[in-house]
Amino acid sequence: MKPDLKNALKLYLVTDPVLHRGRGVIPTCEEALKAGVRFVQLRDKEASTRSLLDSAQTLRDLCNKYSSYFVVNDRIDVAMAVRADGVHLGQSDMPADVARSIMGSEAIIGVSVRTVEEAEKAKADGADYIAANLVFSTETKKDIKEPLGLEMVSTLSRASSLPLIAIGGINPENTALVIKAGCTGVAVVTAIMNADSPSSAVKKFLGVFSN
Numbered sequence: 001m002k003p004d005l006k007n008a009l010k011l012y013l014v015t016d017p018v019l020h021r022g023r024g025v026i027p028t029c030e031e032a033l034k035a036g037v038r039f040v041q042l043r044d045k046e047a048s049t050r051s052l053l054d055s056a057q058t059l060r061d062l063c064n065k066y067s068s069y070f071v072v073n074d075r076i077d078v079a080m081a082v083r084a085d086g087v088h089l090g091q092s093d094m095p096a097d098v099a100r101s102i103m104g105s106e107a108i109i110g111v112s113v114r115t116v117e118e119a120e121k122a123k124a125d126g127a128d129y130i131a132a133n134l135v136f137s138t139e140t141k142k143d144i145k146e147p148l149g150l151e152m153v154s155t156l157s158r159a160s161s162l163p164l165i166a167i168g169g170i171n172p173e174n175t176a177l178v179i180k181a182g183c184t185g186v187a188v189v190t191a192i193m194n195a196d197s198p199s200s201a202v203k204k205f206l207g208v209f210s211n
Contacts, residue, residue, distance in 0.1 A: 002067045005108065008038040009129060009163050010185035011205050014073075015059075017044045019194040026058055028198050033066040035202035041088050041187070044072035056082040071108060079103070086110070090106070091118060096125035112167070114148060116159040129163040131187060132156050135178060136169025138190065150181045158180025172204040179208070 020028045041060050044052055056072055060082045063070035071086040072079040076099055077168050079087045086108030096109050111122035112133040122130050132153045156166050166178035167187035176184050195201035
């Protein structure tokens with residue numbers, strides 16, 4: 001049985017097709033799931049539809065094995081094809097209300113936001129959670145130049161009753177800061193995918209929430 005969504009969102013793993021130290025995306029994700037991750041987003045901007053579909057199918061089955069949520073970045077068609085739990089959308093993707101009308105009431109829909117207006121619109125459009133997009137500088141987000149910083153994260157938290165996830169430059173050392181700023185959880189790419197030991201990295205993150 002999957003945990004409630006808010007608990008699962010505490011530690012949210014976002015995949016990367018390159019940052020896995022040669023282990024591969026799927027083995028790295030399995031190690032993280034074994035260690036306690038309960039929410040995974042498949043993100044691969046360069047993959048062909050066929051390749052993405054294959055990866056999504058494998059990851060969906062893996063997440064089901066560990067009673068974890070699985071969503072696909074951007075691609076509603078792929079998410080629906082593999083019966084993923086939902087989709088994560090950016091500001092240039094399909095609006096959340098349109099995605100909801102296509103995917104149905106049970107789908108989990110997340111939306112990346114950078115402003116109060118975007119946060120308010122995501123809630124009005126029926127999103128289940130929002131992500132503060134680029135809290136700290138990171139190499140995995142090259143399309144955004146300026147990080148939001150903790151003050152803006154706090155503003156976004158106050159602006160919406162939806163669970164707020166911090167993404168961008170997140171590590172075990174700064175996780176407590178974003179939680180204090182009002183975040184429900186953290187979305188992590190490099191600090192888990194590219195860690196020497198993904199399982200040890202997961203345990204460090206989860207330790208922050210248990211303190």
